[in-house]
Amino acid sequence: xxxxxxxxxxxxxxxxxxxxxxxxxxxxxxxxxxxxxxxxxxxxxxxxxxxxxxxxxxxxxxxxxxxxxxxxxxxxxxxxxxxxxxxxxxxxxxxxxxxxxxxxxxxxxxxxxxxxxxxxxxxxxxxxxxxxxxxxxxxxxxxxxxxxxxxxxxxxxxxxxxxxxxxxxxxxxxxxxxxxxxxxxxxxxxxxxxxxxxxxxxxxxxxxxxxxxxxxxxxxxxxxxxxxxxxxxxxxxxxxxxxxxxxxxxxx
Amino acid sequence: xxxxxxxxxxxxxxxxxxxxxxxxxxxxxxxxxxxxxxxxxxxxxxxxxxxxxxxxxxxxxxxxxxxxxxxxxxxxxxxxxxxxxxxxxxxxxxxxxxxxxxxxxxxxxxxxxxxxxxxxxxxxxxxxxxxxxxxxxxxxxxxxxxxxxxxxxxxxxxxxxxxxxxxxxxxxxxxxxxxxxxxxxxxxxxxxxxxxxxxxxxxxxxxxxxxxxxxxxxxxxxxxxxxxxxxxxxxxxxxxxxxxxxxxxxxxxxxxxxxxxxxxxxxxxxxxxxxxxxxxxxxxxxxxxxxxxxxxxxxxxxxxxxxxxxxxxxxxxxxxxxxxxxxxxx
Numbered sequence: 211x212x213x214x215x216x217x218x219x220x221x222x223x224x225x226x227x228x229x230x231x232x233x234x235x236x237x238x239x240x241x242x243x244x245x246x247x248x249x250x251x252x253x254x255x256x257x258x259x260x261x262x263x264x265x266x267x268x269x270x271x272x273x274x275x276x277x278x279x280x281x282x283x284x285x286x287x288x289x290x291x292x293x294x295x296x297x298x299x300x301x302x303x304x305x306x307x308x309x310x311x312x313x314x315x316x317x318x319x320x321x322x323x324x325x326x327x328x329x330x331x332x333x334x335x336x337x338x339x340x341x342x343x344x345x346x347x348x349x350x351x352x353x354x355x356x357x358x359x360x361x362x363x364x365x366x367x368x369x370x371x372x373x374x375x376x377x378x379x380x381x382x383x384x385x386x387x388x389x390x391x392x393x394x395x396x397x398x399x400x401x402x403x404x405x406x407x408x409x410x411x412x413x414x415x416x417x418x419x420x421x422x423x424x425x426x427x428x429x430x431x432x433x434x435x436x437x438x439x440x441x442x443x444x445x446x447x448x449x450x451x452x453x454x455x456x457x458x459x460x461x462x
Numbered sequence: 463x464x465x466x467x468x469x470x471x472x473x474x475x476x477x478x479x480x481x482x483x484x485x486x487x488x489x490x491x492x493x494x495x496x497x498x499x500x501x502x503x504x505x506x507x508x509x510x511x512x513x514x515x516x517x518x519x520x521x522x523x524x525x526x527x528x529x530x531x532x533x534x535x536x537x538x539x540x541x542x543x544x545x546x547x548x549x550x551x552x553x554x555x556x557x558x559x560x561x562x563x564x565x566x567x568x569x570x571x572x573x574x575x576x577x578x579x580x581x582x583x584x585x586x587x588x589x590x591x592x593x594x595x596x597x598x599x600x601x602x603x604x605x606x607x608x609x610x611x612x613x614x615x616x617x618x619x620x621x622x623x624x625x626x627x628x629x630x631x632x633x634x635x636x637x638x639x640x641x642x643x644x645x646x647x648x649x650x651x652x653x654x655x656x657x658x659x660x661x662x663x664x665x666x667x668x669x670x671x672x673x674x675x676x677x678x679x680x681x682x683x684x685x686x687x688x689x690x691x692x693x694x695x696x697x698x699x700x701x702x703x704x705x706x707x708x709x710x711x712x713x714x715x716x717x718x719x720x721x722x723x724x725x726x727x728x729x730x731x732x733x734x735x736x737x738x739x740x741x742x743x744x745x746x747x748x749x750x751x752x753x754x755x756x757x758x759x760x761x762x763x764x765x766x767x768x769x770x771x772x773x774x775x776x777x778x779x780x781x782x783x784x785x786x787x788x789x790x791x792x
Contacts, residue, residue, distance in 0.1 A: 261678060263674065263677065263678065266673070266674075266677065268581065291680050291681070291682050292680070294677065294678055294679070294680040295679070295680030298678060298679070299674075299678035301671060301674060301675065301678075303671060305669075305671040305672060305674070305675040306675075307672065307675065307676075307689065307690060307693065307694075308693075308694060309693035309694060309696070310693070318676075318679060318689060319679035319680060319681075322679060322680060322681055322685055322689075323680070368675070371675075371679065372678070372679070375679055375680060
């Protein structure tokens with residue numbers, strides 16, 4: 211076990227509902243890991259436990275061990291706020307802050323961490339927007355509302371906002387499910403580039419997307435991890451019958 | 463085959479006729495419905511116009527006698543027949559504005575506690591208790607104000623203020639208890655429920671995805687509120703504040719009981735004051751002279767105009783605030 215993020219017998223309960231069951235797996239650094247599976251299989255729940263988003267839900271309980279760089283994520287000494295700065299997240303629906311300009315959206319996280327320095331902020335905005343390939347489209351209207359952007363642009367803005375905090379890991383929860391095919395393609399190209407700097411874990415129920423963007427794939431079903439391994443292997447020679455059935459479209 | 467199709471045609475034709483007759487019956491009903499509802503809506507407008515017309519007509523003796531002096535003079539003397547309404551205008555505007563200043567942070571804080579901090583059960587209980595406050599008749603607030611709060615202000619709060627800040631114009635003079643301060647506080651207490659419950663609803667309407675966006679960036683709870691929750695709900699919260707202001711400026715009973723009812727303009731919060739609704743309520747029964755009742759009518763007209771101005775101003779502000787942000791509103 212020497213991944214960036216390591217799960218050992220990890221479970222998530224919501225009250226009596228055992229949503230993620232005893233999952234053990236590794237997420238390698240500087241690679242893209244896709245988690246696939248039918249709706250309700252616990253893939254988003256698993257993802258959200260990796261940056262302690264479940265802390266917001268009183269009934270949620272995470273047990274087992276999640277190690278990030280060898281440190282237990284749920285240890286008492288760990289500050290969840292600090293963890294979330296290290297492990298960023300992009301959500302299913304683009305959620306820029308509507309009251310903020312494009313510029314302010316990008317630096318929203320930076321402003322939390324440090325005293326606002328205009329020159330530094332300008333530079334962060336430019337680099338991050340360039341990295342998500344949005345710069346050319348918005349450089350003349352950085353002060354206008356983020357809501358003036360299209361859905362795909364908003365999602366790229368949200369990714370820029372996430373990388374502006376300089377996290378090490380980026381969690382993506384079906385980041386293209388609200389986007390059209392062209393916007394989806396752009397995000398996928400972006401993921402490919404981002405993995406040089408970040409460790410990316412992406413939840414998707416689009417199997418083609420998993421096959422296109424990921425290095426390794428984990429298949430979950432009914433809260434359990436059925437199989438995980440190199441994406442190529444999962445999609446060509448899966449070991450488990452369930453995986454094969456899902457990938458060939460026989461259910462889910 | 464041919465027979466069958468002509469049969470079908472016939473059926474279609476019959477069905478068509480039925481629809482036709484239903485349509486005429488339906489449009490008849492619609493027309494009646496339209497006339498009835500339109501006359502109801504019109505009646506409201508007519509009543510309003512009659513009221514304004516009557517107020518203006520009855521104010522005419524006072525308006526022709528005093529002109530602008532009515533708004534700029536401070537003497538209100540029924541015996542001498544001198545009527546200047548400035549102290550009431552001042553009392554109403556200042557007491558309501560200060561009440562808003564006191565009540566807004568309190569209400570928004572409470573709403574944030576209910577929606578963001580407290581566990582659901584505690585939040586719900588707090589919310590319903592606060593809404594209960596809105597149901598208390600204003601005369602009870604007034605009675606509590608004059609029997610409990612005013613003596614407490616006179617014996618405890620105001621002497622302390624005089625000792626420490628007596629040199630400033632805002633806290634100079636003798637502590638009477640019944641005062642501008644008492645009026646402000648009672649108004650603030652009375653408008654907290656309305657601002658709180660509107661703010662609460664607005665904050666509940668902030669999408670969870672906005673909170674998650676902030677949390678995922680590494681925001682603390684307070685930072686999340688400042689960054690995602692309040693900006694999203696600001697126009698709605700502002701709407702609640704304006705409704706509170708509207709209530710404060712028209713509130714009569716409780717304020718009349720605690721504000722001291724002295725037509726004077728004093729910067730000191732310890733001094734008694736007077737408001738427009740209070741003077742109308744206090745004097746309409748003893749207004750024997752034509753001029754006196756006309757002056758009271760003009761005060762009423764003034765109150766109406768002030769309320770209108772506040773509403774227009776508020777709408778403009780809301781429009782300005784919401785223009786940039788496409789967040790939630792009411």
